[in-house]
Amino acid sequence: MRFFLLLTFFIFSVGSGNGCQLENSSTEATKDWWETAQFYQIYPRSFKDSDGDGIGDLNGITSKLEYLKDLGVTAAWLSPIFTSPMVDFGYDISDFFDIQPEYGTLEDFRALIKRAKELDLKIILDFVPNHSSNESSWFKKSVKREKGYEDYYVWHDGKINATTGDREPPTNWLQYFRGSAWEWNEERQQYYLHQFAVQQPDLNYRNPLVVDQMKRVLRYWLNEGVSGFRCDALPPLFEVLPDADGQFPDEVMTGATDDPDDRDYLTTTYIENQPETIDMVYQWRTVLDDHKRIFGGNSSVLLIETYSAAWFSMQFYGNRSTEGAHLPFNFNLITVMEQKGLSASHVQEAIDLWLNNMPAGRTANWVIGNHDKRRAASRYGEEHIDAMNMLVMILPGASVTYQGEEIGMTDGDISWEDTVDPWGCNSNPDIYEQYTRDPERTPFQWTSGSNAGFTDGPSTWLPLADGYETVNVETESSADRSHLKIYKSLVALRKSSKTLQNGSTKYGILEEDVLVIRRSLTNSPTLVVLINFGTETKTVDVSQFDKSLTANLNLLIRSLDSTKTEGTGYDPLSLSLEPAEALILTTE
Template sequence: MRLLTVVAILAAVLGFASATEWWESGNYYQIYPRSFRDSDGDGIGDLNGVTEKLQYLKDIGFTATWLSPIFKSPMVDFGYDIADFYQIHPEYGTMEDFDRMIARAKEVGIKIILDFVPNHSSDQNEWFIKSVNSDPDYKDFYVWHDGKINEETGEREPPSNWNSVFRYSAWEWNDVRQQYYLHQFATAQPDLNYRNPAVVNEMKNVLRFWLSKGVAGFRIDAIPYLFEIDLDRYNQYPDEALSNDTSCPDPDDACYLTHVYVQDQPETVDMIYQWREVVDEYRKEHGGEQRLLMTEAYTSFENMIKFYGDGVRNGSHIPFNFDFLSNINNASTANEYVEHIEKWLNAMPAGVYANWVLGNHDNKRVASRFGVQRIDLINILLQTLPGHAVTYNGEELGMTDVFISWEDTVDPQACNSDPDTYYDRSRDPARSPYQWDASSKAGFTSADHTWLPVSDDYKTNNALQQLRAPHSHLQIFKTLVRLRQEPSFRAGAIKIQALDDDIIVYSRQKEGSDLYIVVLNLGNSDKTIDLTQHFTLGTDAEVITSSLQSQYINGETVKTAAFVANGNVGTVLVAIN
C-alpha cells in the first residue's frame, strides 16, 4: 500500500492562495431546465421555474448553475439542435423571462452559465436553409460533399463510411442541394464547418451576445466533434478503420469504427483557446468579474489536459474531468479511485484547478450507477477533493434513474435502436422531473402530465422532505458544501492512499488550519482502522458528517487508533488538538 502525497495543490500549482475570483474553488450545479421546475402548467420546465428556485440553490451553497440549452429549437435532441442561437425557446419562456432570471440570480448571488452548442445547428436554422439553397454567404457554413459513385452499381453513395453518434450513416442526402451533409449526431443536426472563418466569427458573436445579456460564462458542448479531417488534403473523405471492439458488433453503431478523421483534430484545441480569448477580451472591454469557460469532451486524458492551455495561451477554466466519470464504477477498487485522482492532480499544468464531474444529463444517475447506499459516500468524495465540484440536479437528493418504457422514450439516441436494446442507450432515465415535494407530480408542475414520467418514489424522496428531516442526503450535502469553504479544503494539500480494495483515506490541511481526515469504505463490511498509522493525529477526532446509514452522529468524538469504518459509508473527521 503506497502513500500518495499530492502537494502540487498548494498555491504554486493551483493558485488557491490568491483565490479572489468568484469561480475559484467553485461549486457548480447543472440544471436540466426541461425537468427542473414548470411554472406555467404545461408539464415542461421553464426559465421562470429556474428563477423561482434560485434561492434554493443559494441556500445549499452553490456558486453557479449551468443550464442545458434554452435556445430556440424544434427539440429533436431537446435543445441540442438549435434553430436560433440568439433566441429563447418558446416552451422555456421569453427573453424578458431570461432577463428576469439574470436579475434574480444577481440578487441571490448565483452565477448563470449557459450551454454553448457550437458543433452543429438544427436543420431548421436559417443558416442551414440558406446553405441548402447555396446562398453565397452560407454555402460553406456546413460540411457538404457530392459523395462518390459506386463502381459496381453506378449509384451515388455517401462520401465515407462514417457513422453518427446516434447510429447509422453520418451523411444525409439533400435533394435540393443535391449533396450530402455531415451530421455527427441526429440527421436534424447538421455539422457546422469550422474551416470556414465566417462560421468561427459567427459563433464568437453568439458568445458576445449572451455575455452582453449578463451570463457568467459557458459550458461548451461536444468539443471533440468540431473539426473533421481537412478535405484539401484528400480527394475524398477517407473511410474510418474498424474498431475491432468485440463489445460493439453492430456496424450501424458509432463504436464499430475508429474516429481518427472526425474527432479530436488538432485545430480543436486552438478553437478552445480562441474562445477563451473572446471571454477574456470581453472582460477587458466591459469590466466586471471573470467570465468562465467549461468544456465537455469525452476524449483522451491527454486531450482533456490540453484544454487547460499550452503554457502560452489559456484555454478552458474547467475542462470537465470525465476521466473519473468514465473509468470509475460500482466495481472499482479503492486503488483505482486513488489512481484516477492522482492522475488528474499530477497532470495539471501550473496555475489551474482540478475538477470532478461524477454525473450529468448524458449518464445514468450516480445513485443508480454506484448504488443508493453509496450516494453520500460519493458526494463526500466529490465535495472534499481539491478544486471544483460539479453536481447534476437531483444528485444532492440521491435521485435514481426512472424506468422509461419504450413507448415513453423520447431520447433520439435510444429511439434509433429497438425495444430490446433502447434502455442501455437511453439518457431519459436521468432526465426525469426534479422531485420538489410530495404533492402531485412531485411539485414539479401543476399539470396532470409531465414530458417524462416522475419517479415512483417522489413522496418519500424529495427536496422538501429532506430539508425538514434532521438527517438526510440533502442535509449531509449542505454540510459538505459549507465545509468546502474552510481554509483546509479551499487551499490545503491532500495526502491520499488506498489501504486495501475497499478503504480510501485522505487528509486535507492548510498550514496553520484544521486537519481533516476523510474515510471512505467502498465495501459492505465494517473495518477498524488505526488512523494514527497514516496521519499525525492525537487520540481523538470529531465527526463532522457521515453517510446517512453511519453509526456516527455529527459532533461525536471517536478514537483515532480504532476508528470503525462502516460499510458503504463515508465519514469526514476533524482532528482534536
C-alpha cells in the first residue's frame, strides 16, 4: 500500500534503565490523517437530546459538532445508532441498514454527515459484527430454516443427559452477561449460541453468506459518507470448529472466581481469539481500501476492539503481505491499572506492553476510557485526570477520548432500581455494582442548569451524575483554569508540534512515583512531561534521565492544581513536583 511505504520505520531500544526509547529514522514523516488523529467517542443516548424525550439523538449530536471542532477533534466515533430493540442499547441490532427511531432518521444522519464535512470533522460508526438482535429478520428466517438463512447463526442440537434423559446445552460455555452462552429455541428445536445477552444471537462467520452480508453493511455506510468503523467485540467472532461428531469442547475452570455464572469462571480457549478472526479483519480492510481505490477521497479507518493479549492483538495490524486494522485499540492504560493500581511504574509497564510489541512501521494509540469502563476520573482519581489526558496526547500515535474525559466527569451513582444495563440486570442487588456499566453512561454535562443542559425535557434516561453543577462545559469554559481548558491546550499543542507528530519518544521512571517522557525531533523543540503519581512532594533531577537537559525548561501546560506558572523557566536539575502534579515543559 502506498501510505504504508511512507510510514517511518521504528527501532526499539532500552535506554540506561530509564524505560524505552523509540527512535525515528528521519526527522519528517508523511502521515495519513488517522495516524495523529484525536478520536472522540460519543455515546449517542447520553450526548445531547434535541427533542425533550430525555434520550440523546442525532440532531443533538449535530447541534454540538462545533463544540467538537473547538476541542480540536479529528473524528467523532458514534456508538451504535442502528435500528435496535435496545436490550443492550444499540449493540443488539435488528436492522444494520437503518437508524434507530429514538435517534432520528436516515435524513437526520445525512444532515449530520453534511455538517461534519463543513466543519472538516470525520464521522466513525460502530460496527457490531459478532451478533444481531433476535428481532432481526435474519434471525427470524434462520429460526424457520428459510433457504439461505439456515446456518446464518450458530445452531446445535445439544446433548442428552445419560442419567436424566434431559436435553442440555452443547457445552458449558458462558456469556459475557452471566450464565450459559446457549439458549433453546422452541420453534427450531435447537440451541443457539449467544456470547452476549440472550437477545444477541451470534452470527455464523463460517457461512460465506454472512461474510458477504456484513461486507455489504460496510459498503452501505461508506457510501453514506462515513470515514471508517470501530469494530465491536472482535475476540468472540469465531468459535472453534466442532469435532467429527459435531460436538464442541467444554472450557475448563480458571479458579479466578467461585461464581459459576461469571464468564471468568471458565477459560475462553474455544470461544475467543481464533485465527479466523484475524483473517476476517484483513478482509474488512480490503473493503475499505477498495472503496478508496474506486471512489477516491481520504482513507477510511478501521479500529478494532480487542482486550486480548499482545500476541493476538498485534496480528490485527496485518502482516508482510496483507494490511489489517489501522488501529487495534490499546487498552493497556486501563487494564494494567485495573490489575495493579495507578503508579509511575505501572504506567511505564502499560506503555511498554504496546510499544515493545507493536510491529515496525505501525501506529500506536492510547485510550483511558469508554462506555464499558468506569470513568477515567473515577478510576484514576480526579486529581490525575489531567495527567492521564496528557499521556494520551503526548505519546506517539492516535488518541481516543471518551465523552466527558475532557471536563473530568465522574461516574454516576446508579441504584439497583435505576439500573438498565443488561450486564447489571442479569445479576442481583447484592452484586450488580460489579457488572453494571450505567455509571459511565450518564448524560453529558453541558451546563449547571436543569438536567445539566442535556435535555429540555423533564427527565433523563439515566440519572445525572453528582457534581454536574460545577463539572460542565459552560462552567469550565468561563473559568480561568479548568480541565476543559487544559485538554484544549493539549490538543492544540499536539496538532501544532512537529515534535509530537514525528519525534522520537523516550520514557521511564525518574524517581519513585515520577514518570518522565521526552519527545524530541531534530531542529525542533524537545518536550518533557513530568508526572508525580505519588502522594508526597518529589524533587527531581531531569538530567539523570537525559544528560542534555540541563538548561532551564519553559513550562507550557500544568495540571489544574499545580501552582507553577506557564511561560516560566524551571531548573531541570532541581524541580519540585507536588503530589499528582503533571507538567509539560519545553526546551524552546
